Amino acid sequence: MDIPKEKLVFAKHRERISDEALKTVPRSYLADAMLRFTKNKSSVAAAWILLFLVIFCILSPIISPYKITDKDSIYTGYPPFVPAFSHSGILDGGRIYDSQNEISMAALRGIAEETGMDPFIKVLDVNEQKSRYRGHDIVRKTYDIRVNAYYALGIVHRVFSYDEFDRLQKWQNDTGIQVIYPYVLPRDIEGIKNNPNLWYKVDQDGRAILREDGSFIPVYATEKEEEGVPYYSIRIPSDDGSYIYSVKKSGAVQCRICYYNYYRYIMGHEPFYIMGTSSMGMDLFGAIGVGGRFSLLFAVLVAVINLFIGTVYGSLQGYYGGAVDMIMDRILDILSGVPFIIVATLFQMHLTAKVGVIGSFLFAFVLTGWVAIASLTRTQFYRFRGMEFVMASQTLGASDTRLMYRHILPNAAGTIITSCALLIPGIISSETSLSYLGIVDLSSISGTTLGSLLSQGSAHAMTSPHTILWPSIFIGLLMISFNLLGNGLRDAFNPATKGVN
């Protein structure tokens, strides 16, 4: 090949030759961790659920028409009820009544007829029992029915002062809602005293004596000498003006009131319990929010305090090592050897009078809670202690404190802080169990706690399972999501798992 030399030219003649700048965008540690976190689907889902639960805790006490101190004495452990859905199948206040005989079926019909609110939702099952009695075949029918528990309560006896009775009558006149129903004297219903729902003729067993057309025979009292206070308000349609609506009761009057309408008089609205009422008569929807809010705040507070103490302790241990480490480690051994329930109890017994229930409870959690953080910090400090950048800084004359908190700690911070997310569910779980066991009673301060809700509910779990169901679901979701989130964060912030899927 013969090419003249002058034809040869450098490809980049007269151009500046330099390395090309990196076109990739540098990514910070945090951004990298977040990216890896978002790749973990279950953790992201857990984060959303957690967010939902937190929002629930904030909003539910606000949405709920009840304050946490509103405790209804009669609607206790009642099923979920929203008035608009009263016969729809869900949120209808439905409760199943097993094996109801004719007497109680008639009683329910009586309530429906008198108050105008029909408790029947559905007949689930009819059982027939055949038996022989004095040579006759007798068929007894019992019914399994679903009734609206709020309506089925019907009428209750109440004693009012004259003023209160007057106010009630005025309210009736203003709103047109009937609360007070005509009085029935026990002697007219065969001396039965404890069933205010009877207003019709019955025999000694409480069985309704019906007219031939199957209707009830009313036995409302008309004796004016028994009447407590003159009545000037709404009368029932069948009343010809002779029925009395109250009887004398030593300086007050006793009357029959429809509890559902009385509730509207007291609260200003109909019963509205999305999750039913607790066995203390609280609105479960709001109560779970209040309890959950307390649990979360408490757990975060404990975690922050423990994080602080644990980090300081662990950093001293890890930084100085040797004898300091050994002595401090022995102290940790002792602290971690004390069973938590014992610590909580002793603190409760000693400190409650001085610093209050929450204070002593907090102390109990703080006393042993930071041990895990301390040992984690210690390991991290051991890891970074001998590294070149620390030595370099030391050579330049940096003080111990500076080395510990300006150089080593920032490197260990990610791991330590994320481990907090795994501590919180443990704290919530212990707090809930202890208040369930009744070792601490926090309800006087926070209104209620999840543990108290569970413990109150468990006594009536058979009749009103929802009182346990909703708090359990709440705690279950909270725990699962916190743990998944914590695992996700730990993996994302742990440089060792980088690039591993």
Added chain:
Amino acid sequence: MIKYTIKRILYMLLVFFIIMLMSFVLVRMLPLPELPPGDPHTEVLKMRREAMGYNKPYLMQFAIFIKSVVTSFDWGLSDKLYFGQEVWAVFAEKLPATVVVNLYSIILSIPIGIGLGIFAAVRKNTWIDYLISTLTIMVISVPGFVYAFVIQYVFCYKFKIFPLVMKTGTDWFSPEMLRSMMPAILSLSLGVIASFTRTTRAELSEVLTGDFMLLARSKGLTRTQATVRHALRNCMVIIVPGIFGEFLGILSGSFVIEKIFSIPGVGSLTLNAINGPDYNIFMLSTAFYTAIGLMGALVVDISYGFLDPRIRMGEKG
């Protein structure tokens, strides 16, 4: 190894002693319950309190306490709950219920837990592994009392398979008794099963990827043979200490489960002693739970050392 073991045991005793001293002083600082006047035991209790040194300095009291415990195993008399009775006798009476319930649950849960763990590890990254792992995480996360409530509602209220509360009596191994304890056993087992499943799965799936497994397969062993003879054996180093620890833990039981299912065990006794308050019973419970906790950790550590010479924690030289 023996030297190490003895050292660990002595150290454990020291820690135990210090914890006891602290809680003893804290308990004795509390005001004593009033004794009912006129009760025949009151005079005895007063004399006992005098003998226990209730008006001496705390350290003296502790010395008397330790002395009577060590020499005659005398933990004092109950002055509230079981008026005038020996605390240890009351405690010993409650222990079997806790132990039996927990024993059943361990017997039930260890094979299931390890089995599920092996199953999940062998079928790693299939739907069945995902199912088992998800359930495991859920069961471990959710506190025990939540599924205890579910079990109680479903099995005891709804379908009435098991009675609501535990049968009374001391025929611990009769079928009737077993049936009445079943809900509690199930609730206790779930957590144990889940933790064994998780450990086994994590360990086994790591071991299964080891080079020696490839060697075992290439020398002609079947997959099952290789898994059982080589992989499982290596896993056991981690799993067996866990089983030991769990067995010791059966003594302590669970407060919540005992309360939910009304098991007349040590947990209920401790709770009553706290609410009583009955300080002598409380002191004994403190000693008991502390000892169990410390011994659990010790047994796990030492059995690691015995099983695997590479792991001898804290041993120098």
